[in-house]
Amino acid sequence: MNVNREAGEGVVPVPIYTVEAQGLSMQVSPRRGDSLTILQGVDFQAEQGRMTGIVGPSGSGKSTLLYCLAGLEKASAGRVSLLGQEITGMGLSQLTRFRRKHLGFVFQSYNLISSMTVEENLALPFTLRGQRLPRERASQMLDYFGLLPQRKQSVTQLSGGEQQRVALARVLLSDADIVFADEPTGALDQEAGAKVIEILRSLVAGGNKTVVLVTHSSQVADQCDRVVEVVDGRIAQHRPQGKVLV
Template identity: 45%
Template sequence: MALGRGKRRAARVEAVEGDPGWAVELRGVRRQYGRGGSAVHALRGIDLKLPRGSFTAVMGPSGSGKSTFLQCAAGLDRPTDGSVRLGGTEITGMSENKLTELRRARLGFVFQAFNLLPSLTVEQNVLLPMRLAGRRPDRRRAEELLGQVGLAGKGKRRPGELSGGQQQRVAIARALVTRPDVVFADEPTGALDTRTAGEVLALLRSAVDGMGATVVMVTHDPAAAAYADQVLFLADGSLADALRGASAAQIGARMTSLTAPVYAGVAA
């Protein structure tokens, strides 16, 4: 049975701010590309703490540093300065091998393009993070998750036999299979129609509410961001604002009010 939308916990972020168990913690994170007068400052000193069991959306104009933020927070890129902690573990000075092990065992990822392996079955795709982490594949866990995302009985199919929305549901199950500290989602609804996007976002929301997952999602869509507990706004590599429990209209209005000059050379 698919997970329901569940009761929205808009006050979740405020309610646990005294809890030392942060899922994501960035301290003075800067990311600079190049040197001297041609240097590009993608992130200009990001300080934030995100609690376990929360849903955070990250928005900003093109060139604001959203992707750089996600890459640094997930250990996919190293900050020039500052530190990053995931699930209480300092990752900034980790070797590449240790970072790879951590990402496989303790992080989940959902991408716009799904990134499923077409030669594997749905079940095998879901279990892939367990195999990569050197853990024994838990078929019961995969079956349970596929049922929760509305794909019961489809474990033996190939991704090419599924719709785009169904493939993204598989990707969500895959992201959750190892019970990760954090699920990072990069424009997870960008390739989906409005109705299907709503279904996928409801699954991410219910993973937080019903399974205690922590989700950090980059999106350009105010309607998608409205599913989150809080929305962080980036501008020119800095945190410009944050809204909690906001509607799509409120989020859209805040985005409109942000100035959006062209930041030459800064990745979106």
Template identity: 50%
Template sequence: MGSAIIASNVRKSFCAGKGRARRSIEVLRGVSLRIELGEMVSIVGPSGSGKSTLLYCLSGLEAADEGSIELMGRQVVKANRSALSKIRRDHVGFVFQSYNLIPSLNVEENVSLPARLAGRPVTSEQTGAVLESVGLGGREKDRPGDMSGGEQQRVAIARALVGSSDVVFADEPTGALDSKSGREVLGMLRTIGDDSNRSVVMVTHDLEAASLADRVLVLRDGRIVCEMGRSSAREILEAMGVPR
């Protein structure tokens, strides 16, 4: 195994307001972390703590202002658009709350799209095998609109798997799902994190979901204030300092 992500002193600010009221809001204030292959890491914190911004910066979807982020040995900060696209194509999979499937494409086409865009041929047999592994065998020709939210999220996970992603970034992956579908999706992400060649980085407000991770990073006001091993939802809540 090795390091999937090494981040050092990552800073990110956004501008808010107009004219004289325009001001800079610092969202990430010097975040440093290391994520190894073969582990699942949850990032938790109160609203506005910078969780999603950190996830987007680590994955190259958002440009950090300062610091260093190495993703599978490739520098993300200050990389140009072409280099970032290649890093994401070669190493990254995404699972979002909103699924991000293309309605006009069927399941098989949605799953194979990122790999095809990256120039990696994908056979129907490969796609079918991955869909079978997430409980969607025989659903290749269905369209997203014919599926439940939980099934669509499984398609998104299958898409990340077919792309041979080294790091799967999940942003509130169960936020739009019922509890049963949410548990199933989390189980699949946990399985990916158990693969010694892959990592899962998940932002979540669901502390039961966070408790499935090997490590939990607690973010507050743009800084990591606590790092925990596998912990219960109660322990994570106490580390966050949220009154019960």
């Protein structure tokens, strides 16, 4: 909710938290009778117009946290609200519609359909919503990403960096309100990774989008407006930009 608070002669805007979680816990049973705790009572917020990074050692629960926030995994306990709507109790079809309308995903595996061309992958979110691909905007987006000559090529013919740019172009084209990214630069070289982060930064620059990403990279974390460290399934600490030790 957007609320302003009087402060002397000025007005101080209260942050708009588009991603909120309370008391998230996750237990799994890899073997009968055993129980493994991955998340333990996590509270989390991400602000509109900001890029929030989630860091921590391998196995700390940071990717599970991201997936629970995005509604891709169901937590054992706790609540998640996105854009002011609680998704915890949504049925599968309602949650799927909500994700298609409001969320974008950028993962290390790219989540592209290998049997489709670049353009067909861009069209997929629109097809799922029963809409047509806005071809002029798609051409502009591909041109921006330097992918216009490859629009009719299969994505299997592209390099890893090019495939990641296709995934980002799809997110931008679908105009997602919140973008969740899991190790978006993990499989890329330094130059391609820097371009990906530059694009994610451009998403939040307008002030009305939110990016939440998981990363192992201190260089990527330094580009975030806020960093949350997860250790042993708990939030260990919050850090401002430029003070990250991974």
